[in-house]
Amino acid sequence: MIKYNLICDKCKFTFNSWFSASSEFDRLKKKKLITCTYCGSYKISKSIMSPNVSRIEQIDKNKIKIKKEVRKKILEYQKFIKENSTYVGKDFAYEARSLHYDKKKSKTIYGKATQEEINDLDEEGIETTTIPWIKDNEN
Numbered sequence: 001m002i003k004y005n006l007i008c009d010k011c012k013f014t015f016n017s018w019f020s021a022s023s024e025f026d027r028l029k030k031k032k033l034i035t036c037t038y039c040g041s042y043k044i045s046k047s048i049m050s051p052n053v054s055r056i057e058q059i060d061k062n063k064i065k066i067k068k069e070v071r072k073k074i075l076e077y078q079k080f081i082k083e084n085s086t087y088v089g090k091d092f093a094y095e096a097r098s099l100h101y102d103k104k105k106s107k108t109i110y111g112k113a114t115q116e117e118i119n120d121l122d123e124e125g126i127e128t129t130t131i132p133w134i135k136d137n138e139n
């Protein structure tokens with residue numbers, strides 16, 4: 001008996017299977033008797049991947065990587081906002097209105113607003129941008 005690590009070409013799921021001989025894999029593959037245990041695809045290849053790297057672990061690693069990258073981008077964006085605009089805290093809606101109606105004032109502000117306040121501003125034609133905000137103390 002020979003044990004092969006197999007990988008699905010379609011979904012990259014890896015799994016193991018036993019074969020009576022090395023030719024058995026090709027024979028069974030031709031007959032479409034080897035299918036991906038995850039998605040059912042017939043497109044299976046012998047894998048050189050380490051069998052202890054499971055698909056779940058890979059997905060988790062990717063998720064963590066994406067989360068980190070997104071977080072980094074948000075923090076960069078936050079830094080930019082902080083350096084280029086004035087923090088008005090919870091007075092955001094009030095300040096945004098006063099800036100909108102008083103054309104003499106010109107500055108960029110950032111702060112907190114409820115979804116309702118944002119909707120109201122939007123109805124009045126006051127443009128706002130919402131970004132997820134990461135607290136500094138979470139760094």
Ligand SMILES: [Zn+2]
Nearest residue numbers: 008011036039
């Ligand atoms: Zn598959």
